[in-house]
Amino acid sequence: MLNSKKGRALLVIAIVCGIGGIWFLSHDTRTTYKGRSLDHWLDNGSEAELKEAVHAIGTNAIPRLLKLLQADHKSISHKIHREVAEAAYAANIQVAIPFEPAYDKWAKAEKGFAALGTNAWPAVPILSNWLVRGEFPQAASGLFAIGEAGVPALLSASQSENEDIRRAVAGIAAGAGFGDTNMTVNDRRLIQALVAMTQDQEHLVRAFAVLSLAGATSAPDLVIPALTTGLNDPQKDVRRCSARSLGYFGPLATNAVPRLQEMTLETNSGASSAALEALRRIQSVSDGSPIPRQ
Numbered sequence: 001m002l003n004s005k006k007g008r009a010l011l012v013i014a015i016v017c018g019i020g021g022i023w024f025l026s027h028d029t030r031t032t033y034k035g036r037s038l039d040h041w042l043d044n045g046s047e048a049e050l051k052e053a054v055h056a057i058g059t060n061a062i063p064r065l066l067k068l069l070q071a072d073h074k075s076i077s078h079k080i081h082r083e084v085a086e087a088a089y090a091a092n093i094q095v096a097i098p099f100e101p102a103y104d105k106w107a108k109a110e111k112g113f114a115a116l117g118t119n120a121w122p123a124v125p126i127l128s129n130w131l132v133r134g135e136f137p138q139a140a141s142g143l144f145a146i147g148e149a150g151v152p153a154l155l156s157a158s159q160s161e162n163e164d165i166r167r168a169v170a171g172i173a174a175g176a177g178f179g180d181t182n183m184t185v186n187d188r189r190l191i192q193a194l195v196a197m198t199q200d201q202e203h204l205v206r207a208f209a210v211l212s213l214a215g216a217t218s219a220p221d222l223v224i225p226a227l228t229t230g231l232n233d234p235q236k237d238v239r240r241c242s243a244r245s246l247g248y249f250g251p252l253a254t255n256a257v258p259r260l261q262e263m264t265l266e267t268n269s270g271a272s273s274a275a276l277e278a279l280r281r282i283q284s285v286s287d288g289s290p291i292p293r294q
Helices: 005-026 038-044 047-069 076-090 102-133 139-146 148-157 163-170 174-178 188-197 203-215 220-230 236-247 250-263 269-283
Strands: none
Touching (some): 047 139, 102 148, 139 148, 139 163, 163 188, 174 203, 174 236, 203 220, 220 236, 220 250, 236 269, 250 269
């Protein structure tokens, strides 16, 4: 009976599997390497394997990477994903759902563009247009992954009146604040833009910016003063993220130690624990070099 929880779950699962089958049949087989699809290498390949596969596929990979970046977390497919999960859980049914969260797709696209590098330049006009118009703010991650060719669009978007666009730019390397060694920001123009965004009126933009600056250890003269200022931000999340990022600069951030020590006494456990971790990192390296991420 379809009126039962189990019946509804099975119906939704059938719909999802049907849509998944259509996607499979329409998948572009040109984006393959060694008999495996581009998605296989994005999901399962090591960094070296992914780079080899993407370079072999070449610019044929761009349409698929752009498609991944267009994933909408508010789309019907993601609503179905949630409904299936809820219905299956209620009916005690275990099922593999052929949909990925949009955020996972964005991350895959970023990996692909990073592997393709400067060879992905044909995608820059499309990504720039998506970002500046606010159609797909997540295009910022693709532009960042491509490198220098994507910087002008990121600089322009960093001053957008649209908060979603500014937030996307501010978060281009936010993973650096959580130890992702692949998230490095070396372009000084981009670092300056991120520093400016630490003063944004929206606290989420400020928080993402200070996390991204953890990957800008090549410019301590610009970054450390901005992160130290962030320790006094009225928003606890910005203070916490500033402390996290300062830790990656090791002894170079010694001037921030007094304020970090004060933060350890805050009642907010997140901010105080971040301050303690930053102090440990700052005081654990003696040669003056930025502390490795862990």
